[in-house]
Amino acid sequence: MRPDKILVVGFVLLSPLFVACSGQDNELPEELQFEEPEELVEVPELTEEQVETEEIVSAEEIVDRDQVVVIVNGEEVYGDRYNLVYFEIKNSLTQSGEVPDDLAVVRESAMLDLIKQTLLAQDAAAKGIIVTDQETEAIFQDTKAQFDSEEEFEQILAQLPYTEAVFREILAKSLLQQYYINDQFSDIRVSSDDIEAFYAILSEQMEEAPELDEIRTEIHNQLLQTEIQMALNDRLNQLIGEAEIEEKLP
Numbered sequence: 001m002r003p004d005k006i007l008v009v010g011f012v013l014l015s016p017l018f019v020a021c022s023g024q025d026n027e028l029p030e031e032l033q034f035e036e037p038e039e040l041v042e043v044p045e046l047t048e049e050q051v052e053t054e055e056i057v058s059a060e061e062i063v064d065r066d067q068v069v070v071i072v073n074g075e076e077v078y079g080d081r082y083n084l085v086y087f088e089i090k091n092s093l094t095q096s097g098e099v100p101d102d103l104a105v106v107r108e109s110a111m112l113d114l115i116k117q118t119l120l121a122q123d124a125a126a127k128g129i130i131v132t133d134q135e136t137e138a139i140f141q142d143t144k145a146q147f148d149s150e151e152e153f154e155q156i157l158a159q160l161p162y163t164e165a166v167f168r169e170i171l172a173k174s175l176l177q178q179y180y181i182n183d184q185f186s187d188i189r190v191s192s193d194d195i196e197a198f199y200a201i202l203s204e205q206m207e208e209a210p211e212l213d214e215i216r217t218e219i220h221n222q223l224l225q226t227e228i229q230m231a232l233n234d235r236l237n238q239l240i241g242e243a244e245i246e247e248k249l250p
Contacts, residue, residue: 056090056094061086061090061103062079062083062086063079063082064079065079066080067248068248069082069114069249070082070111070114070115070246070247070248070249071244071246071248072115072119072122072244073119073122073244073245074244075118077114080166081114081117082110084170085110085113085114085117086106086110089109089113090106107249111247111249115240115245116236119239119240120177120180120236120239123239124176124179124180127180129176129179129180129183130176131172131176131179136168136171136172139171140167140171143171180232181232184231184235185228185231185232188231190220190223190224190227194223195212195216195219195223196212198219199212199215199219
């Protein structure tokens with residue numbers, strides 16, 4: 001990791017960790033707190049407290065499932081996939097209380113995420129990176145196993161705006177992203193100098209920071225996660241710049 005990135009990526013979601021380790025109420029200054037890098041494919045969290053779909057996305061916000069919403073390098077992408085991405089973004093914003101007054105912002109975000117998902121899948125296929133049906137089934141069964149019964153799982157899934165088959169597709173896309181990262185960015189490393197440089201900055205910002213050895217692994221993992229996310233974002237921006245994209249929504 002380049003030293004000049006430490007300040008940019010170093011503080012991702014680490015303040016709760018350090019507060020917990022130190023036992024103090026210290027927090028990083030607000031200007032040094034960064035949001036966690038978002039997953040390109042967000043797997044919905046299945047809980048007993050699901051919100052009804054109609055409470056999050058109105059009928060006016062949904063496009064026809066068979067409508068072509070964008071063409072990416074000749075591949076037509078349809079409304080059913082757009083609606084899924086839109087719902088996940090809107091749901092996330094709803095949960096955080098950050099839904100914008102102008103829903104065009106949500107539409108633009110959904111379109112961009114959909115384009116990125118499509119480009120990643122295209123690039124993965126070109127590089128021979130695939131997810132098999134058996135791998136998708138395995139992760140699907142692992143998800144079901146988190147519930148007391150299959151009936152409970154189906155009841156929770158029924159509250160989401162898609163079928164079991166579509167949920168499997170979401171899991172497969174998430175797995176594909178992880179495979180892509182493992183294949184393309186396995187050479188990314190975080191050095192001891194990176195960790196120590198970050199810790200030095202942290203120590204200056206906190207009244208009583210925990211000892212480095214207590215949190216070295218956590219710092220390493222967070223810096224590595226953030227560096228990988230930045231590399232993925234760079235790759236996707238490159239793919240967008242090289243792609244032929246024709247958006248079809250007004």
